[in-house]
Amino acid sequence: MSCARLAVLSLLAALILSPGHLLARESSQPIVDAARQERFADQAAAIRQEMKPGGRFEYVNAQERQEVDAQLDRIAALLDKRDGERLGDNDQLDLLAAQETANAILTQRDGRRLICDWTAPTGSNRKIKQCITYADRMGAHKETRRMMMDNLRKSPAESCYDPAKC
Structure with a gap:
C-alpha cells in the first residue's frame, strides 16, 4: 500500500474516531450505510424517494441530488x-468516500435537523436559545420571499405605507 493511501486511511480513521465525530454520530445514525449489501438497494430507493418534494431531504438542490444519485x-x-x-x-x-459524500450532503439538507441559535429578543440583552428544524426554517424563508414578491408586485396605490391610513 502506498504512503498516500496510508495517509488517507489514517486520516479517515482519525476523523471517525475523533470525540467530536462520535458525539455527532451518537445523536443520529448515518443516513447511507453500506454495511449490509442485501439491504442497500432498499435503502437507496428510500433515500431517492425522500429527496422528492415533501420528503425528508426535499431541500436537496438539483446538483446535490445528482451527486447523491x-x-x-x-x-x-x-x-x-x-x-x-x-x-x-x-x-x-472508494466505498467509504462515496458513503461519506452522500451522508454529508443528506445530513446538511435533512429536514429533521435541528438548528439552534442564541438570540436576544427585541429590547433585551439576555440571549435565549431558540431551536427550529431545517424544514421549518426553509418554510419560513420561502414564505417570507413569497410575501416580499407579492408586495413588490402591488402598485403603490395598493400598498399601505402608513398604518394609520389603512
Missing part, C-alpha cells in the same frame, strides 16, 4: 463487485 450508484456497483468476497483497499476507500 451518483454516489449511491457507485456504492451499489462496489457492493455488486464484492459479491461475498472482501473488497480491495482501493475499492474500500
